[in-house]
Amino acid sequence: MSTPGRQHIALGAYLTGSATNGDAWRAPGEDIDADIDFGRYRDYVQLLERGRFDSVFFYDNVLPVPDPAAVADTPALPRWDTFTLLAALAVTSRHIGLIGTASTTFNEPYNIARRVASLDRLSGGRAGWNVVTATGGGENFNLAAHTDHAERYARAHEFVDVVTGLWDSIAPGAYLRDRETGRWLDPAKVRPLNHQGRFYQVAGPLNAPPTVQARPVLAQAGASGAGKELAARIGEVIYTAEYDQAAGRDYRAEVLARAARYGRTADHLRILPGLAPFVGRSEAEAREKFETYQRYLDKDECLRGFSSYASLGVDLSAWPEDRPIDLGPIAETNSHKSRQSLIVNWIRRERPFVRDVLRRFTRGGHRIVVGTPRAIVDDIEDWFRTGAADGFNIMFTSSPGGIRDFVDLVVPELQRRDLLRTDYTGRTLRENLGLPDPAAPA
Ligand SMILES: Cc1cc2nc3c(=O)[nH]c(=O)nc-3n(C[C@H](O)[C@H](O)[C@H](O)COP(=O)(O)O)c2cc1C
Structure with a gap:
């Protein structure tokens, strides 16, 4: 099949939905009020559309905060409800895809199917859903602790099947709205779901505005074995945190090999590692921006966040500056398995100092690059x-x-090298990503 835009890179923008983006919120000129001023996000998204980004993606989590002192120096709180924010952005933007995160652990599939379908209609076909099993948060949802990793993923598979089943439960053209005949809808185009599974019982059909995209785009980011399997089966946009090219190639090859077992090819998915750029017109200017960032970085906070996010079992903020990091045996986490193994392997191999961690990675463990536009491209x-x-x-x-x-x-x-479109060619997110319509017969 033809895949428009395949010669071009997919370009997503990651925003936190919190007061700020980036780790150095105290640096001069940083917006620190995007949690109370929607206009900030409206302006970012308009800027991103000028840059022809395919999508803006909002990270989300709903973790408990047992010790408020632990978040006193970091804008981890407060965070917008993702889909409410995206709904507002849907009407203040025209082209960009709007991808929101919702967990399969703390939601019901019917609610998510309806929310994402509504966003798809509101945005004219630009909705995407980042399927996460969540890195934590059970304590906010009637659970004593976070659900077991394997159980979370088993639930996620079924959850996604229910959501896509609900999206398919009303065929295109079902709503006739025919004043003449008095027919509002064609019952032959309505298919109740009657799903009876291990975790969910959902009758359907979905009561939501008909989607513009046959199905909104599914994004996914799990990178443990179970995470990659889910990505391979359902992911269309796949986020990763690979920090070197060889690891990126291995990851992509493995996901594609797994995807082949589900009859999916490279045409069906777009794998996007994270990249945190510092750009300057000259190398010196880029370095200067990076050093400003380093100056305003709360290093202890950043190292604490990094250690906890990667489940290192030690708090690197307490690690002596003049000794290479030496990790002892580490228990496998129930939270973010992939980030843990990625970072632990890097530390074991490179024996870095804490300053190297701060210069190589963001707090969330993504790769930093510093340079001119040419070097970054x-x-x-x-x-x-x-x-x-x-x-x-x-x-x-x-x-x-x-x-x-x-x-x-x-x-x-990017555009000069024809790596990025100079204008949006598609109407929907799916079209702009060059993704096939999953509902169409193969
Ligand atoms: C770029 C990126 C964004 C992510 N966004 C979220 C998120 O918003 N919420 C969340 O709970 N997990 C998020 N994750 C984590 C994964 O979705 C997944 O839930 C987690 O990694 C646990 O699965 P794993 O053990 O397979 O990695 C993100 C991961 C990456 C690489």
Whole structure:
């Protein structure tokens, strides 16, 4: 089948939905009120559309905060409800895809199917759902602890099947709205779901505005064995945190091999590693921006967050600055297995100092690159051409400055090399990503 836009990279923007993006929120010029001023997000998204991004993606979690002192220095709180924010953005933007996160552990499939379908209609076919099993948060949902990893993924598979089943429960053209005949809908085009599974019993059909995309786009990011299996089966946009090209190539090859077992090929998915860029017109300017970021980074907070996110079992903020990091035996986490193994392997191999962690990774464990537009596009192009990535999920290191730098400096270089469209060619997110319609017969 033809895949429009395949010669181009997929370009996603990662935003936190919290007061700020990036780790150095105290740096001058940073917006620190995006949690109370919707206009900030409206402006970011308009900027991203100028940069021809396929999608804006909102991270989300709903973790308990047992010790408020632990979040006193970091804008982890407060965070917008993702789909409410996206609904507002749907009417203040025109082209960009709107991908929100909702967990399969703390939601009901009917509610998510309805919410995402509503966003799809509201945005004219630009909705996507990032399927996560959640890194934690059971304590907020009647659970004493987080659900077991394997159980979470088993539930996730069935959850997604129910959601897609509900989206398919009303065939296109079902709503006749025919004043003449008095027929509102064609009952032959309505298929109740009657799902009876291990975790869910859902009758259907879905009571929601008909979607514009046959199905909204499914994003996924799990990278443990179980996570990759889910990504391979249902993921269309797949986020990863690979930090070197060889690992990126291995990851992509493995997901594609797993996907083949479900009759899916590279045409069906777009794998996007995270990238946190510092861009300058000259190398010196880029370095200066990076050093400013380092100056304003709360290093202890960043190392604490990094250690906890990667489940290192030690708090690197307490690690001596002059000794290479040496990790003892580490118990496998029930939370974020993939990030744990990625980071632990890197530390064991490189024996870095804590300063290396701070210079190489964001708090969330994504790769930092510093350089001119040309150097950054060289990096992007190399990953793309060698099969390590289908594109990137850009994790802005500041807002609005980092977003503007990328759009004004990197995007023109991407376009000059024909790695990025100069205009939106599709109407829907699915079209702009060059993804086939999953509901169409093969
Ligand atoms: C770019 C990126 C974004 C993610 N966003 C979220 C998120 O918003 N919420 C969440 O709970 N997990 C998020 N994750 C984590 C995964 O979705 C997954 O739930 C977690 O990694 C546990 O699965 P695993 O053990 O297979 O990695 C993200 C991961 C990546 C790489």
